[in-house]
Amino acid sequence: MAKTSLALSRVYQLLEPGPVVLVTTANRxxxxxxxxxxHMMMEFEPPLVGCVLSARNYSFSLLSESRECVINIPTxxxxxxxxxxxxxxxxxxxxxxxxxxxxxxxxxxxxxxIRECYAxxxxxxxxxxxxxxxxxxxxxxxxxxxxxxxxxxRTIHHMGRGAFMVAGQVIHLPSRKK
Amino acid sequence: MAKTSLALSRVYQLLEPGPVVLVTTANRxxxxxxxxxxHMMMEFEPPLVGCVLSARNYSFSLLSESRECVINIPTxxxxxxxxxxxxxxxxxxxxxxxxxxxxxxxxxxxxxxIRECYAxxxxxxxxxxxxxxxxxxxxxxxxxxxxxxxxxxRTIHHMGRGAFMVAGQVIHLPSRKK
Numbered sequence: 001m002a003k004t005s006l007a008l009s010r011v012y013q014l015l016e017p018g019p020v021v022l023v024t025t026a027n028r029x030x031x032x033x034x035x036x037x038x039h040m041m042m043e044f045e046p047p048l049v050g051c052v053l054s055a056r057n058y059s060f061s062l063l064s065e066s067r068e069c070v071i072n073i074p075t076x077x078x079x080x081x082x083x084x085x086x087x088x089x090x091x092x093x094x095x096x097x098x099x100x101x102x103x104x105x106x107x108x109x110x111x112x113x114i115r116e117c118y119a120x121x122x123x124x125x126x127x128x129x130x131x132x133x134x135x136x137x138x139x140x141x142x143x144x145x146x147x148x149x150x151x152x153x154r155t156i157h158h159m160g161r162g163a164f165m166v167a168g169q170v171i172h173l174p175s176r177k178k
Numbered sequence: 179m180a181k182t183s184l185a186l187s188r189v190y191q192l193l194e195p196g197p198v199v200l201v202t203t204a205n206r207x208x209x210x211x212x213x214x215x216x217h218m219m220m221e222f223e224p225p226l227v228g229c230v231l232s233a234r235n236y237s238f239s240l241l242s243e244s245r246e247c248v249i250n251i252p253t254x255x256x257x258x259x260x261x262x263x264x265x266x267x268x269x270x271x272x273x274x275x276x277x278x279x280x281x282x283x284x285x286x287x288x289x290x291x292i293r294e295c296y297a298x299x300x301x302x303x304x305x306x307x308x309x310x311x312x313x314x315x316x317x318x319x320x321x322x323x324x325x326x327x328x329x330x331x332r333t334i335h336h337m338g339r340g341a342f343m344v345a346g347q348v349i350h351l352p353s354r355k356k
């Protein structure tokens with residue numbers, strides 16, 4: 001995937017449709033990746049993203065400590081890896097190697113981009129006050145990457161119990177809104 | 179739409195794919211409806227849903243005051259109404275009448291279900307502490323309704339600037355997770 005920079009003002013267009021994402025985290029020793037569907041936009045620019053992840057996850061402690069992550073958006077071709085990342089803990093396993101995902105250096109944060117994903121959003125935690133009660137973090141997207149050669153990304157959308165909806169046709173309606 | 183009760187434990191299957199929703203609110207005098215894409219699951223059961231809406235919206239004040247709403251999930255057939263609800267304020271206009279949406283009584287809350295939507299989730303606000311800083315409310319779904327005759331709901335997913343992705347095919351992968 002040949003990703004180039006995307007204006008931060010357009011990040012909402014990637015996340016609002018509700019794709020499953022692969023979130024990478026890291027400390028100085030190693031990186032990890034988890035599957036996540038519990039995210040939402042909270043502000044357009046700078047883009048703020050809320051996300052909730054189980055406190056039992058290894059990624060939760062990495063994110064709490066490092067306060068950085070990358071939200072990577074996979075497509076249909078990566079569905080098997082997405083499920084595998086969701087079913088496996090990275091505490092004692094390198095999921096990148098195990099599932100054939102290539103970590104590549106980010107520009108502003110320590111956790112890696114995932115080469116096979118068509119979009120990647122480098123994020124910093126800006127609010128942890130909801131982490132105790134709701135396992136929720138507020139992230140600010142500080143750098144966004146998009147492979148514009150992927151004209152119609154077939155993102156996948158979790159429906160539970162192993163079922164995923166694949167992004168279908170795009171329709172256009174006159175709108176006065178963003 | 180002939181909606182019947184849905185187990186609260188399955189609500190996440192409706193919201194995780196990221197559909198645009200129509201949120202109804204009400205006070206004793208009147209009801210309103212708005213279009214919303216900024217929502218996420220926060221807990222499975224009882225289902226908690228986070229949502230962010232602009233404080234400039236009439237629905238924001240109705241939700242702040244009444245602490246109740248209904249999340250209604252529309253499909254492709256309602257796309258024009260979804261955009262119209264997003265482009266119009268209900269402060270001085272009855273959007274139900276204007277756009278041909280039929281309000282029907284909810285069971286546990288004052289705001290109405292929307293008859294034309296295939297699923298409706300009756301919600302109560304359980305946390306307003308993030309409303310000041312992030313315009314965010316935490317909702318608990320107290321009653322869920324689903325029209326099971328809609329076998330493959332073609333939900334619509336906001337991509338910005340009048341573009342929407344329509345739900346495509348559903349794929350199944352072996353998964354150990356919910």
